[in-house]
Amino acid sequence: MNAPARTTRAFTQRRRPRGMPVPEDFAEVELPLVPPAAGQAVVENLWLSVDPYMRECMDGDWELHAPLEGRSIGRVVESCSAELPVGALVFHREGWRTRAVVNAAEVRVLPRYEGVAPQSFLGLLGGTGLTAYVALTRIARLRAGDTVYVSAAAGGVGTAAGRLARLLGAGRIVGSAGSAAKVRLLTEELGYDAAFDHRAGPGLSGQLERAAPEGIDVYVDNVGGAHLEAAIGAMREHGRIAWCGAVAQYNAGSAPAAPRNLFDLVEKSIRLEGFLVSRHGDAQVELEEFLVPHLRSGRVTDRLHVTEGFERTVDAFLGMLRGENTGKAVVRLGHDALEPSADPEPSCGHTS
Amino acid sequence: MNAPARTTRAFTQRRRPRGMPVPEDFAEVELPLVPPAAGQAVVENLWLSVDPYMRECMDGDWELHAPLEGRSIGRVVESCSAELPVGALVFHREGWRTRAVVNAAEVRVLPRYEGVAPQSFLGLLGGTGLTAYVALTRIARLRAGDTVYVSAAAGGVGTAAGRLARLLGAGRIVGSAGSAAKVRLLTEELGYDAAFDHRAGPGLSGQLERAAPEGIDVYVDNVGGAHLEAAIGAMREHGRIAWCGAVAQYNAGSAPAAPRNLFDLVEKSIRLEGFLVSRHGDAQVELEEFLVPHLRSGRVTDRLHVTEGFERTVDAFLGMLRGENTGKAVVRLGHDALEPSADPEPSCGHTS
Numbered sequence: 001m002n003a004p005a006r007t008t009r010a011f012t013q014r015r016r017p018r019g020m021p022v023p024e025d026f027a028e029v030e031l032p033l034v035p036p037a038a039g040q041a042v043v044e045n046l047w048l049s050v051d052p053y054m055r056e057c058m059d060g061d062w063e064l065h066a067p068l069e070g071r072s073i074g075r076v077v078e079s080c081s082a083e084l085p086v087g088a089l090v091f092h093r094e095g096w097r098t099r100a101v102v103n104a105a106e107v108r109v110l111p112r113y114e115g116v117a118p119q120s121f122l123g124l125l126g127g128t129g130l131t132a133y134v135a136l137t138r139i140a141r142l143r144a145g146d147t148v149y150v151s152a153a154a155g156g157v158g159t160a161a162g163r164l165a166r167l168l169g170a171g172r173i174v175g176s177a178g179s180a181a182k183v184r185l186l187t188e189e190l191g192y193d194a195a196f197d198h199r200a201g202p203g204l205s206g207q208l209e210r211a212a213p214e215g216i217d218v219y220v221d222n223v224g225g226a227h228l229e230a231a232i233g234a235m236r237e238h239g240r241i242a243w244c245g246a247v248a249q250y251n252a253g254s255a256p257a258a259p260r261n262l263f264d265l266v267e268k269s270i271r272l273e274g275f276l277v278s279r280h281g282d283a284q285v286e287l288e289e290f291l292v293p294h295l296r297s298g299r300v301t302d303r304l305h306v307t308e309g310f311e312r313t314v315d316a317f318l319g320m321l322r323g324e325n326t327g328k329a330v331v332r333l334g335h336d337a338l339e340p341s342a343d344p345e346p347s348c349g350h351t352s
Numbered sequence: 353m354n355a356p357a358r359t360t361r362a363f364t365q366r367r368r369p370r371g372m373p374v375p376e377d378f379a380e381v382e383l384p385l386v387p388p389a390a391g392q393a394v395v396e397n398l399w400l401s402v403d404p405y406m407r408e409c410m411d412g413d414w415e416l417h418a419p420l421e422g423r424s425i426g427r428v429v430e431s432c433s434a435e436l437p438v439g440a441l442v443f444h445r446e447g448w449r450t451r452a453v454v455n456a457a458e459v460r461v462l463p464r465y466e467g468v469a470p471q472s473f474l475g476l477l478g479g480t481g482l483t484a485y486v487a488l489t490r491i492a493r494l495r496a497g498d499t500v501y502v503s504a505a506a507g508g509v510g511t512a513a514g515r516l517a518r519l520l521g522a523g524r525i526v527g528s529a530g531s532a533a534k535v536r537l538l539t540e541e542l543g544y545d546a547a548f549d550h551r552a553g554p555g556l557s558g559q560l561e562r563a564a565p566e567g568i569d570v571y572v573d574n575v576g577g578a579h580l581e582a583a584i585g586a587m588r589e590h591g592r593i594a595w596c597g598a599v600a601q602y603n604a605g606s607a608p609a610a611p612r613n614l615f616d617l618v619e620k621s622i623r624l625e626g627f628l629v630s631r632h633g634d635a636q637v638e639l640e641e642f643l644v645p646h647l648r649s650g651r652v653t654d655r656l657h658v659t660e661g662f663e664r665t666v667d668a669f670l671g672m673l674r675g676e677n678t679g680k681a682v683v684r685l686g687h688d689a690l691e692p693s694a695d696p697e698p699s700c701g702h703t704s
Contacts (some may be wrong), residue, residue, distance in 0.1 A: 077537045224615060237631075243618050258610030263576060265626030266595050274617030279589075 005157065006033050010067035010097035011313055017058055020321065023057070026314045031067065032099075033290065035116055038348050039104050041084040043074035048310075048331040049096045049122045050317040051156070056182030065266050070095030071127055073118055084109065089118050091126075098333060100311055111288075115296040123302040123328045124160055125292060131277040132160035133287045135220045135242035136168055139273050144169040146217035149234070151175070151198075151227040154182035154329035155320075157244060159190055159303045161220045167294055169220070170314075174211040176204070176227070178323050185326055190303065204230035220244070229259035235270050243274040295335070303327030309334060358385050362419035362449035363665055369410055372673065377410070378666045380386035383419065383449075390454050390700050393436040395426035398608035400447045400662075400683040401474045401650045402669040403508070403541035404574075404597055422447030425462070425470055432673030435463065441470050441476075450662055450685060452552040463640075467648040474510055475654040476643060482584055483629040484512035485639045487594035488520055490632065491625050498522040498569035499599030501560065502516075502584070503527070503550075504581040509596060510540055511655045513572045519646055522570070523539050524699045526563040528556070528579070537678055542655065572596070587622050595626040595677050661686060 017025050049071040060241035070097035076088045080102040085342040090232050092107040094100035133237035136142045148165045152158045153175025174194045175186045195212040208230050261265035294300045305325035307316035310333045362588050369377050401423040424447035428440045433456040444459040448454035488494045500517045504510045505527025526546045527538045538547035546563040560582050567588040573595045646652045657677035659668035662685045672681035
C-alpha cells in the first residue's frame with residue numbers, strides 16, 4: 001500500500017502580463033505537500049476551472065511564484081477531518097494544482113444528485129451557472145416573456161444564461177458570439193432563438209436590431225464596451241442590464257470607451273447594475289433547487305469545454321481568454337478512475 | 353361685470369437653439385382664447401414652473417411658434433365643467449401663458465392642505481419634489497444611515513433631495529454646487545452636512561472624498577459627466593445611483609464623456625438607474641402623505657426661487673439653465689389677488 005504522494009504539481013505566475021498573457025507568464029512547478037493537520041485533508045484534484053476573472057487576478061491579486069488559485073473539484077485521499085471522509089468529492093478553491101491540502105471549513109462536500117455529474121459544480125451548478133442565475137433573477141429580475149440578449153453567449157456564463165433564461169420563462173433569447181460556428185451552436189444546440197457573429201456583418205447595433213426587432217428587456221453583459229453600447233441602444237423602456245464582467249477590458253491595459261449613449265439610461269428608465277457573484281453565495285441553494293430537477297430530467301445538459309490534462313491548464317486558460325471555448329472552460333486531470341488509498345493512516349498535526 | 357378676457361399672452365419658441373438658448377429664441381405673443389367647450393374651463397395662471405427638461409423640449413418636442421408647455425398652477429375663472437368650479441386652484445400643464453383653456457380630465461384640482469401654500473405643488477409637492485422622492489425611495493432605495501451625495505444640490509431637485517433624504521433617515525448628506533454662496537446656503541439653511549464648490553478647489557474627486565471620507569452609498573445625479581465619474585469613484589460597495597437628468601448635457605450639443613471608471617459598477621456592485629419622473633405619477637399620493645405633515649409642522653419649508661412677472665419667464669428659464677437659482681425656479685404672475693368673475697355665464701360648446 002503506497003502512501004499518497006507528498007508532492008503536488010502546480011502552476012505559478014512568473015510575471016505580470018501586459019495585455020494578453022502568454023504561456024511564458026506561467027511556470028509549472030513541483031512542490032512538497034505539507035502534511036495535513038487536524039481539520040485538514042489532502043485532495044486529489046479531478047477538475048479545474050479556468051475563468052475570465054483570473055485575468056484580473058494576474059494583475060495583482062495573485063502573488064507571483066506562488067501556486068495559483070481557482071475553483072476545483074477533487075476527491076479526498078487522506079483526511080484528518082471527520083467532515084472530509086476519504087473518497088468524498090469536494091469543491092474547493094485550491095485549483096491550478098494536482099493535489100491540495102484543504103481546510104474542512106473552506107471546502108464543500110458535494111451532494112450526490114442522481115444523474116448530475118460532479119463536474120457540473122464547475123458548470124451550471126458552479127460559479128458560471130450561479131453568475132447567470134443571479135444576473136437573471138436578482139439583478140435583471142427577469143419577467144416572463146422578456147426578450148433577453150446575451151453577449152459572449154457561447155462562453156461559460158453565456159451558455160448558462162441562455163438555458164437558464166429559457167427555464168425561467170424568458171420570451172425571445174438572442175446571443176452574440178465571435179464566429180459562425182459558435183452562432184450555429186447557439187441556435188442549434190443551446191436554445192437561442194437568434195444569434196449573430198459580432199465580428200461579421202454591419203456592426204453590432206444593426207445586427208442586434210435584426211435579431212431582436214422589437215428591442216430587448218434584459219441584457220446579460222459579460223463584455224462591456226461596444227456590446228454595452230449596442231445593448232443600451234436596443235433596450236426597451238424599463239430595460240435591465242446585469243453586468244457581470246468585461247472580458248474585453250481585462251487585457252486592454254486601460255479602461256475601454258464607455259458607452260456614448262449612457263444617458264439613454266435616463267431617457268428609457270434603464271437599470272445598469274454590476275455585481276460580483278462572490279457576493280451572492282447564498283443563491284447557490286436556490287440555484288440547485290431550481291436546476292437539479294432539470295438536469296436530472298435531461299431538459300438541460302451541462303455544456304463543458306474540456307481540456308484534457310493538467311499540463312494543458314495554461315493552454316485552457318489562454319484559449320478561454322481568446323474566446324475559443326464553447327461552454328464553460330474546464331480542465332480534466334485524468335484521475336477519474338482514481339481510487340482512494342485504502343485505510344490511510346495520516347499523521348495528523350494541529351492547525352495553527 | 354366684465355367678461356373674462358378672451359385672449360392670452362404666451363411664449364412661443366422661434367427657432368431651435370444651438371447650445372445655450374438665448375432670449376431671441378423665444379417670442380411673447382398675444383393669442384385669442386378659444387371659448388371653453390363642455391368639460392373645459394378657463395384658467396388664469398398664478399405660478400409657472402421652468403425646468404431643466406424644457407431645454408430638451410427645445411430641441412424637438414416643442415413645436416415652433418406654438419405656445420409652450422409646462423407645469424403651472426392657476427385659478428378657474430370660467431367653467432364648463434362641474435369638476436372645475438370657478439375659483440378652484442388647479443395644477444395643469446399649459447404653462448408659459450397667462451391664461452389657458454384646460455380639459456377637466458387633464459388637470460388636478462389641488463387639495464387645500466392647511467399651512468401648505470399652493471405653489472408648493474410646483475416645489476416639494478411638485479415635479480421636482482417627486483423627482484427627489486422617487487430617486488431616494490424607489491430608485492436608490494435609501495436605507496437609514498446611508499451617506500447621500502447630491503450634485504446641483506442648490507437647484508430644484510437638489511434642495512428637495514437634501515431635505516427629503518434627511519426626513520427619510522439618511523446619515524451624512526453632502527452636496528455640490530457652483531458657487532461659494534450656494535455652498536453656504538446648503539449647509540446653513542438646507543440641512544446639508546457638508547458641501548463644496550465644484551468650480552473651486554482641487555477637482556471633484558478630491559473634494560467629494562473630503563466631504564464624505566468614508567464614501568457614499570447613494571448618489572442623486574442631476575448632472576452626469578464628471579460628477580457621475582467622481583460619484584462612482586467615491587461609492588461604497590452596493591452603492592446606488594439614481595440618475596434623473598444631465599443638465600450639463602442638454603446644452604452641449606453632443607454626448608458628454610461617459611465615466612471612465614464605469615467598470616467600477618461591477619467591481620463595487622453598484623446600481624446605476626435612470627428614470628423619468630413622468631413614469632412615477634403614482635408616487636404622488638405617497639409623497640403628499642409623507643411630506644404634508646412635515647410642511648404643516650414647519651419641519652421643512654419649501655424653497656422656491658421666484659421670478660416676478662410673466663414677462664420675465666424666459667429670464668427665469670435661462671437663469672435656471674445657468675444655475676442662478678437656489679431652490680426650485682418658478683415664475684409668479686402677480687394674480688394672487690385675482691378674484692373670479694362672479695356668476696360667469698360662459699357659452700359652453702361641445703368638445704370634439
